[in-house]
Amino acid sequence: MGIGRNLSERKGRELREETNNNTNKSRKNRRQRLRKMSIGQRLFQTCNQVFASTSPGIVPSPQHIEMLLSVLDGISHEDVGLRPDMPCFNTNKRTPKITYLHIYECEQFSMGIFCLPPSGVIPLHNHPGMTVFSKLLFGTMHIKSYDWVTDLPPHMSTMVKPSETSQTSDMRLAKVKVDAEFDAPCDPSVLYPNDGGNMHWFTAVTACAVLDVLGPPYSDPDGRDCTYYQNFPFSNYSVDGISIPEEERKTYEWLQEKEKPENLKVVVKMYSGPKIVEN
Structure with missing residues (x-):
């Protein structure tokens, strides 16, 4: 035994x-x-792993987030075949045209690069139910982002009704998360479905490029449409029950939904950098 x-x-x-x-x-x-692997292929493989078991509103695990941020941190504009002197980064027009280089998209995630000439603007918009990773590949960019205010007591309204403002839709109170210029190279960033600056806009101070990974991607049929917003200073309107100290008011603004700006010109092109192979 x-x-x-x-x-x-x-x-x-x-x-x-x-x-x-x-x-x-x-x-x-x-x-x-x-x-x-090439750095682009490594990013693709990592995204496959990170977003394999996620769904709208479900954030990847901290370990997976760090894994993807680590890969993004090692990517340069040369790795994806970009040069600052390429035509898409130059403009003589009053409204600069933005180029989006489509790399890859599936039900779980999408990968692409926004190429902005000087003064190019991607206006204030949201990312419903998405976790978004961004890496400024080169240039200087001003980023302003917001989160909805959700931590007020239940009896305090964070909405301004149309009758109070003569506007066409409600305005909702948001808190400024980031309002600063960033110079490449800098750390990649991540925003979450409900915090981290889910609503943001980009303004190119110089020609610049931003690599974006969205999980899951935009999808109108699945209710993940892109909504655009207009911002208003907090002091423009008042709501009963909401009192914010004077020194903090600049960190709060009212956001109102708006139609897609008519002057927003985005040209979609296929990515032509190092090839990415689906395994």
């Missing part, structure tokens, strides 16, 4: 060691394969 038990325990221990060794070898081989 004792011999049989010892033999069984030894075999069990050997089986566990063999399983652990195989797992470690698999992880090592995966890391080696990733190192041999």
Whole structure:
């Protein structure tokens, strides 16, 4: 009995060691394969892993978020075949035209690059139910982003009704999350479905390019349409029950839905950088 038990325990221990060794070898081989890939292919493979089990409004795990941010952090404009002197970064028009380079899209995520000439603007818009990763590849960009105010007591309204403002739709109170200029190279950023600056706009101070990863992507049939907003200073309107100290008022604004700006010109082109292969 004792011999049989010892033999069984030894075999069990050997089986566990063999399983652990195989797992470690698999992880090592995966890391080696990733190192041999182009940076674009590595980003694609990482997105496949990060968004494999997510759905609208479901944020990837902290480990997966760090994994994707780490890959984005290592990407430069040269890696994706961009040069600041390319025609899409130059303009003589009053309303600069923005170019979107479509890299990849599936039900789980999308990848693309926005190319903005100087003074190019991507107006204030949202990302419903999405987790969005962005990397400024080159240039200087001003970013302003907001989160909805949701932490007021229930009896305090965060809405301004049309009858109070003679506007066509309600305005909702938002808190400014970021309002600053960023120079490449800088850390990639992430915004979440309900915080982190889900609504934002970009203004190109110089010619610049932004790599975006959205999980899941926009989808009108699934209720993930892009909504645009107009912003108004907090002091423009008052709502009973809401009192914010004078020194903090600049960090709050009213946002109102609006139609897509007529002067927003976005040209969609296919990405022509290093090839990405679907496995």
